[in-house]
Amino acid sequence: MAGAAAQTAPDRIARPWLSPLNQRRLQNFRANRRGYWSLWIFLVLFVLSLFSEWIANDKPVLVSYKGEILFPVLVAYPEEKFGGFYAVTDYRDPVIQDEINAHGWMIWPPVRYSYRTVNNAIPEAAPTKPSWLYDVKTRCNQYPQGAADPNCAVGNWNWLGTDDQARDVLARVIYGFRVSVLFGLILTAGSALIGVTAGALQGYFGGWTDLLFQRFIEIWSAIPVLYLLLIVAAILPPGFFILLGLMLLFSWVALVGVVRAEFLRARNFEYVNAARALGVPNGTIMFRHLLPNAMVATLTFLPFLLSGSISTLTSLDYLGFGLPPGSASLGELLKQAQRNLNAPWLGISGFVVISLMLSLLVFVGEATRDAFDPRKTFR
Amino acid sequence: MSEAPLLSVRDLSVAFAQEGRQSTAVDHISFDIAKGETVALVGESGSGKSVSALSVLKLLPYPAASHPSGKILFQGADLLATDEKALRRVRGNKITMIFQEPMTSLNPLHTIEQQIVEVLALHQGLGDRQARARTLELLNEVGIREPEKRLDAYPHQLSGGQRQRVMIAMALANEPELLIADEPTTALDVTVQAQILELLAELKSRKGMSMLFITHDLGIVRKIADRVCVMTKGKIVETGPTKDIFANPQHTYTRHLLAAEPKGKPPAANAAAKPVMTGQDIKVWFPIKKGFFRRTVDNVKAVDGIDVTVRAGQTLGVVGESGSGKTTLGLALARMISSTGTIRFNGRDINELSFNAMRPLRRELQIVFQDPFGSLSPRMSVSEIIEEGLKIHEPKLSHDERDKRIVDVLGEVGLDPATRNRYPHEFSGGQRQRIAIARAMVLNPRFVMLDEPTSALDMSVQAQVVDLLRSLQAKHDLAYLFISHDLKVIRALANDVIVMRNGRIVETGPSEQIFERPQTDYTKALISAAFRIETAPVGTVSE
Numbered sequence: 001m002a003g004a005a006a007q008t009a010p011d012r013i014a015r016p017w018l019s020p021l022n023q024r025r026l027q028n029f030r031a032n033r034r035g036y037w038s039l040w041i042f043l044v045l046f047v048l049s050l051f052s053e054w055i056a057n058d059k060p061v062l063v064s065y066k067g068e069i070l071f072p073v074l075v076a077y078p079e080e081k082f083g084g085f086y087a088v089t090d091y092r093d094p095v096i097q098d099e100i101n102a103h104g105w106m107i108w109p110p111v112r113y114s115y116r117t118v119n120n121a122i123p124e125a126a127p128t129k130p131s132w133l134y135d136v137k138t139r140c141n142q143y144p145q146g147a148a149d150p151n152c153a154v155g156n157w158n159w160l161g162t163d164d165q166a167r168d169v170l171a172r173v174i175y176g177f178r179v180s181v182l183f184g185l186i187l188t189a190g191s192a193l194i195g196v197t198a199g200a201l202q203g204y205f206g207g208w209t210d211l212l213f214q215r216f217i218e219i220w221s222a223i224p225v226l227y228l229l230l231i232v233a234a235i236l237p238p239g240f241f242i243l244l245g246l247m248l249l250f251s252w253v254a255l256v257g258v259v260r261a262e263f264l265r266a267r268n269f270e271y272v273n274a275a276r277a278l279g280v281p282n283g284t285i286m287f288r289h290l291l292p293n294a295m296v297a298t299l300t301f302l303p304f305l306l307s308g309s310i311s312t313l314t315s316l317d318y319l320g321f322g323l324p325p326g327s328a329s330l331g332e333l334l335k336q337a338q339r340n341l342n343a344p345w346l347g348i349s350g351f352v353v354i355s356l357m358l359s360l361l362v363f364v365g366e367a368t369r370d371a372f373d374p375r376k377t378f379r
Numbered sequence: 380m381s382e383a384p385l386l387s388v389r390d391l392s393v394a395f396a397q398e399g400r401q402s403t404a405v406d407h408i409s410f411d412i413a414k415g416e417t418v419a420l421v422g423e424s425g426s427g428k429s430v431s432a433l434s435v436l437k438l439l440p441y442p443a444a445s446h447p448s449g450k451i452l453f454q455g456a457d458l459l460a461t462d463e464k465a466l467r468r469v470r471g472n473k474i475t476m477i478f479q480e481p482m483t484s485l486n487p488l489h490t491i492e493q494q495i496v497e498v499l500a501l502h503q504g505l506g507d508r509q510a511r512a513r514t515l516e517l518l519n520e521v522g523i524r525e526p527e528k529r530l531d532a533y534p535h536q537l538s539g540g541q542r543q544r545v546m547i548a549m550a551l552a553n554e555p556e557l558l559i560a561d562e563p564t565t566a567l568d569v570t571v572q573a574q575i576l577e578l579l580a581e582l583k584s585r586k587g588m589s590m591l592f593i594t595h596d597l598g599i600v601r602k603i604a605d606r607v608c609v610m611t612k613g614k615i616v617e618t619g620p621t622k623d624i625f626a627n628p629q630h631t632y633t634r635h636l637l638a639a640e641p642k643g644k645p646p647a648a649n650a651a652a653k654p655v656m657t658g659q660d661i662k663v664w665f666p667i668k669k670g671f672f673r674r675t676v677d678n679v680k681a682v683d684g685i686d687v688t689v690r691a692g693q694t695l696g697v698v699g700e701s702g703s704g705k706t707t708l709g710l711a712l713a714r715m716i717s718s719t720g721t722i723r724f725n726g727r728d729i730n731e732l733s734f735n736a737m738r739p740l741r742r743e744l745q746i747v748f749q750d751p752f753g754s755l756s757p758r759m760s761v762s763e764i765i766e767e768g769l770k771i772h773e774p775k776l777s778h779d780e781r782d783k784r785i786v787d788v789l790g791e792v793g794l795d796p797a798t799r800n801r802y803p804h805e806f807s808g809g810q811r812q813r814i815a816i817a818r819a820m821v822l823n824p825r826f827v828m829l830d831e832p833t834s835a836l837d838m839s840v841q842a843q844v845v846d847l848l849r850s851l852q853a854k855h856d857l858a859y860l861f862i863s864h865d866l867k868v869i870r871a872l873a874n875d876v877i878v879m880r881n882g883r884i885v886e887t888g889p890s891e892q893i894f895e896r897p898q899t900d901y902t903k904a905l906i907s908a909a910f911r912i913e914t915a916p917v918g919t920v921s922e
Contacts, residue, residue, distance in 0.1 A: 274815070288759075
């Protein structure tokens with residue numbers, strides 16, 4: 001194939017990688033400054049959050065010990081490596097720190113807490129205020145050497161305070177953002193895949209297929225999801241993928257309507273008839289000729305589906321039917337905020353993160369919708 | 380022409396703002412319409428004739444559209460400088476307009492009476508009873524029979540011709556000085572077209588109004604216009620009395636337009652040629668279902684027992700007005716819809732074959748559709764469109780061999796093969812139809828069903844496509860089933876003709892016989908309407 005392409009290359013007119021139509025859409029998307037910047041901010045935040053372990057962790061990023069370079073984030077070294085006897089090394093333990101510093105060095109991530117690290121040196125009863133609200137003496141009063149302790153450093157600050165179990169809120173927010181977005185993305189991708197397939201089949205074949213499927217969807221979407229979650233939570237241990245599967249069972253319905261309508265409309269287009277007259281098999285017709293039509297509606301819908309999935313997860317966590325206890329979750333943070341009204345940093349952090357995330361996604365969605373709107377013109 | 384003209388367009392230009400650029404649609408045109416005169420603006424699609432007409436009433440999408448220069452003087456006042464309020468008193472009152480699509484120009488949610496009364500109430504302030512009486516009078520005038528019964532009808536209950544009559548009644552309601560007719564008969568059947576044109580001419584002379592008539596059809600111009608302005612690319616290239624223009628065209632474009640009618644003769648009929656496609660007693664019935672159990676109470680007989688034979692190297696023309704079932708017949712023969720009866724292709728009965736069993740046969744049995752804008756996927760390049768069939772029917776071809784076939788077939792249909800990586804929207808209507816023909820021809824078919832392949836094209840392009848089809852037929856010994864409502868094209872291409880009406884054959888025979896010595900009244904009416912734009916006696920054709 002490569003040789004063939006090279007041979008015919010001279011008389012081929014170079015084709016841009018995007019069709020003119022898509023170029024125009026991209027241009028329109030860029031022209032919407034708010035959506036365009038939202039997308040970039042969101043992408044930067046998301047990619048950063050994928051590397052949460054290197055940003056907020058209770059393990060050093062890099063350790064040099066007796067001439068050996070170690071990667072504690074990636075490899076779980078047993079404590080005996082550093083002269084101890086536990087199976088897991090607690091790098092926050094002053095004894096281990098002294099041992100490593102005596103035979104080498106270590107580099108900590110900017111935040112020295114993971115989402116489940118309990119801060120044993122909080123200045124007062126949890127939940128504690130953000131560290132920058134205390135003076136040096138109070139902040140470090142729990143360390144063995146007080147303000148002179150080597151651990152009384154900026155890296156050990158709780159920038160957004162701690163929650164009622166003395167865990168660092170900033171670390172939990174970083175991990176929580178990642179879990180929410182990943183959950184949303186996987187759920188959206190799954191719903192799109194199932195929803196588009198189901199809608200395509202119904203729209204293309206129409207008739208009885210369509211009729212039966214539509215009735216099935218009506219019955220299916222009448223099942224109360226929350227109730228089902230309660231029942232399943234009683235039988236199965238709650239977890240990321242069980243929750244995802246359950247949500248997926250119902251969320252695919254959202255896309256069926258639009259895709260079905262597009263296929264119903266487009267299946268009688270003349271170029272579809274022309275393809276049929278050429279003897280093109282049904283599957284190919286659906287994929288090559290009809291799906292691009294439906295993609296506009298689908299793509300327009302996706303960002304909203306994504307923000308919808310995220311808020312669903314958050315609300316389930318808030319109600320306590322979501323991810324297992326201890327997981328980093330924004331909904332759980334909101335629940336704590338509600339229980340500890342005397343600790344406003346919990347509520348404020350949760351609110352800012354969730355609203356920022358959802359607003360960014362809605363702005364991106366709005367820009368996508370406008371970019372695909374053929375009637376919209378930007379000047 | 381001593382007195383001042385009723386409408387005088389002076390040095391008019393129209394420009395559209397498009398993605399930051401200004402594109403000129405109408406370029407410094409001037410023409411006059413005297414009282415009681417009919418002026419025709421003639422041109423092919425994209426020539427700017429409709430835009431010129433719409434600017435008279437300032438109906439263009441402002442501010443995207445603008446007039447860089449010019450004046451439109453109506454009874455001495457410049458309409459372009461008039462404000463919106465004053466303009467509303469002119470629109471629908473002194474100058475009225477009828478449009479091409481009677482289907483969409485009437486509001487489907489209002490009855491005929493409501494729509495006409497609205498015009499009367501708006502401009503004349505007539506009360507209910509007076510308005511009703513005047514509506515009846517108007518409907519009578521435009522030739523709607525039993526107007527009392529039609530007052531409460533909704534647009535969908537009327538035929539295309541009747542709807543266009545209602546539109547005319549609305550336009551006449553306020554006794555306008557000038558009627559602008561924008562392709563008023565293009566969407567209608569030829570027999571109905573003749574009736575509407577006759578009505579317009581009669582009303583014009585009775586009321587003494589002027590008319591600006593926009594059309595692409597020179598036959599209509601010759602019939603109805605006093606003077607003609609020939610437009611192309613936004614300019615008026617020639618203007619003069621109709622007789623002079625037709626007898627002695629000056630400009631090359633006018634001559635080109637006049638010479639553009641599909642000409643030439645089909646190859647000699649050869650009854651000995653091998654039949655490629657035969658259909659016997661073809662019936663396509665659509666059941667009408669009623670009641671809870673959806674019992675079939677009756678059938679819509681779209682095609683009702685038709686026999687056809689298409690021979691190699693010959694063309695069978697199927698003629699009929701809209702709704703006659705001609706396209707349904709074609710689709711049934713190509714097995715695109717189910718039918719009863721025997722369909723023999725290459726001597727093999729194919730009407731019982733399943734979709735999958737049909738697939739290998741599809742290669743030799745190709746279809747070219749009417750609308751070259753709809754039948755090519757806008758998301759695929761020309762090369763992808765043409766190779767789609769090859770990939771299915773000759774999957775063993777290498778990329779290079781396929782590319783060679785595409786280059787060959789594009790050359791054959793008269794397109795530059797270097798353009799094969801472009802997308803359909805970069806081509807004109809005629810070029811697109813060539814692409815669609817190439818898509819069918821690349822598979823070396825034996826039978827091609829052509830469903831109105833020239834109807835969406837300009838006259839001069841039609842002639843080229845007809846020539847192309849004829850040369851391809853001679854070269855590959857192709858059998859054509861040519862479906863069209865356009866008798867001129869049929870005469871240029873078909874050896875045998877079937878005239879269809881309401882799903883049945885009215886008349887069939889060699890094309891010479893049909894066109895020279897038609898036997899039935901319906902065929903006679905069809906031919907005189909198509910070639911001479913004359914109306915038939917009442918009852919022969921539909922309204």
